[in-house]
Amino acid sequence: MxxxxxxxxxxxxxxxxxxxxxxxxxxxxxxxxxxxxxxxxxxxxxxxxDDKAALLRALATHTLTDLATRIRRAAAEGQRSQLHRGSAAYIAHAVEQPHHYQLIFGDTPLAQPGPELDAAADDGMRALRELVERAQADGELPDGPPRELATTLWALLHGLAHLRNTGHLHEPRTVNGDTGIDDLLTLALATLHPSD
Known part of the structure; x- marks a missing residue:
């Protein structure tokens, strides 16, 4: 048997x-x-x-893997630039699963992350770096170190996602973070473009 x-x-x-x-x-x-x-x-x-912490680590690993997959899938499909599509997928994932996103990027770090979680986090950053490298090749982003630009892109996307999830992405006279997130993303990505 x-x-x-x-x-x-x-x-x-x-x-x-x-x-x-x-x-x-x-x-x-x-x-x-x-x-x-x-x-x-x-x-x-x-x-x-072994315990709840081990389960949460496995769940965080799964969430990061899903996030990287979603970025890559969105970048490969659609009408807008790959940079925009992949970036929008990052924000959508965070907005649709706010507790998952908070588990990874919240105030309480996961206990004893371990190699699987580290590998999933590295792959998530690699997915963003791939967006940056393609955008650089297409002239959407300036030359420069892709790793550092990917970190800058991540900080930008994290800020938009976090503010949207916490209800702080509302400027009463100009911005509605619930309905205008894609417009804000377009403007934010434009700030990373080379100036003519």
Whole structure:
């Protein structure tokens, strides 16, 4: 008799944790509640994760992987520039899953990040660097070190996403962050373009 493949159970646990996180924040994610939501035995979650911190690290890794995938997919499809499409995908991901975004970029750092989470974070930055390199090749961005420009792009996108998620992207007479985020992104990206 061969051992059962643990991957489907682990995937179900992470999917249940993702749903609980988005509906109730990190406090809603406990190994017991996740096991119940995933429809697995009470002990299954404990067999896959040592504690809640380990589960949150796995969830953060999954979220960063999704974010990088979404940036790359959006950059490859559509009418506007790849830089704009990939950047808009970053913001949309943060806005649609604010608790996931907060888990990664919030005030409370994850305990003992580990190599998988570090690799996912590196790949997320690599996805932004790829946007920068293509934009440089297309003349949308100036020459310069792609890594540093990617960090600048990330800071810009993070600022827009964070302000939008916290309800602070509203200037009563000019800006509505709920409906005008794409216009703000267009203006922000224009500030990175070389001047003629």
């Amino acid at each position: 061969s051992p059962r493949d643990p991957a489907p159970t682990r995937a179900a646990i992470i999917a249940a944790a993702a749903t609980l996180l988005e509906s109730g924040g990190p406090e809603a994610v406990t190994l017991r509640s996740v096991g119940t939501a995933a429809g697995v035995s009470r002990s299954a979650a404990y067999r896959h994760f």
